[in-house]
Amino acid sequence: MISNFITMNGYGLYVWLSFGIVLVSCAIVYFKTMKTLKKYEQEFLAELQSLTLEKKNRVLKTSKVAQQILATSSKVN
Amino acid sequence: MLKFFSPTNIYLLIQKLIKFINSIFFLILIIGLTFALVLSPPDYLQGDAVRIMYVHVPSAWIGLACFSVITFLSVFNFVFKIKNFYFINKSIAPIGLLFTCLAIVTGSLWGQPTWGTWWAWDARLTSMLALMVFYIFYILTFKLLNSAELIIKVSSLIAIIGSVNLPIIKYSVEWWTTLHQPASIKITGSSSIHPELMLPLMVMLLVFLLYAALIFLMKYKTEIIRIKKKNIKRN
Numbered sequence: 001m002i003s004n005f006i007t008m009n010g011y012g013l014y015v016w017l018s019f020g021i022v023l024v025s026c027a028i029v030y031f032k033t034m035k036t037l038k039k040y041e042q043e044f045l046a047e048l049q050s051l052t053l054e055k056k057n058r059v060l061k062t063s064k065v066a067q068q069i070l071a072t073s074s075k076v077n
Numbered sequence: 078m079l080k081f082f083s084p085t086n087i088y089l090l091i092q093k094l095i096k097f098i099n100s101i102f103f104l105i106l107i108i109g110l111t112f113a114l115v116l117s118p119p120d121y122l123q124g125d126a127v128r129i130m131y132v133h134v135p136s137a138w139i140g141l142a143c144f145s146v147i148t149f150l151s152v153f154n155f156v157f158k159i160k161n162f163y164f165i166n167k168s169i170a171p172i173g174l175l176f177t178c179l180a181i182v183t184g185s186l187w188g189q190p191t192w193g194t195w196w197a198w199d200a201r202l203t204s205m206l207a208l209m210v211f212y213i214f215y216i217l218t219f220k221l222l223n224s225a226e227l228i229i230k231v232s233s234l235i236a237i238i239g240s241v242n243l244p245i246i247k248y249s250v251e252w253w254t255t256l257h258q259p260a261s262i263k264i265t266g267s268s269s270i271h272p273e274l275m276l277p278l279m280v281m282l283l284v285f286l287l288y289a290a291l292i293f294l295m296k297y298k299t300e301i302i303r304i305k306k307k308n309i310k311r312n
Contacts, residue, residue: 005115008125008126009124010125011128011190014129014187014190015114015125015126015128015129017186018128018132018133018182018186018187019113019128019132021183022136022179022183025178025179029171029175029292030292033295033296033299034295037296037298037302040299040302040303041302043306044302044305048309051309059309064088065084065085065088065301065302066305068088068089068092069302
């Protein structure tokens, strides 16, 4: 039964290759997208930290997105 | 209503959606793979090669759907000038390209055992290849051009020209004699696919849709952060 599952009655190469290519490609895109997102979040935080206290407070007061990114990074750290 | 589409409002929603999809995705993926590789019966004609359908068909559908959305939003952007749609399109295009490429590759792997060839210059296959080319040109406009206005104009033009290809892909199997089989699943009218094959296909479609949504949300979130970062620099 296991042998049948692996060979897929002679179509194993095509079936496993199809599923394998899809899974690997999707995994690569997922991790690459995640890495880019993290990179931009870090860059955003670095930019925010480089501001003077007054400017930083102004940004945080007006931007909900900045508040969210800062809150998320605080949770992670 | 259009205010709802502001990046700030959407950003708050994105956070929650990413968390939700991440929490259910692996469970649905395992269910989908179990149906597709174990529980689904072999086809009476194609045998186990039919299992390739569970990755090929959802890939092709999402590839087509992404380009349809891009075209729709491009036209909408032309009329209402909502810049946010430009960022949505920019986030959708790589997903569409990925799934179109996967549809072509898995189609080729399905073609070899069933048709006896990896590739044929048949109407359906060639029009899918054309869709992939349109995606590549569309994405290249974001990479190669600098002015946002020019990018919007050129990318919208590519999307509108490329949209002509969408009905060609859909009806190619009816308009011409092709190696590719006609549609087995119809939204209107009865489908010719057996329910035992239909269920795994629908579960795998859900898996692919969740994955596409997850990648879109992460890419869109990246775009919003990029805009906000630019705004900080201006302050």
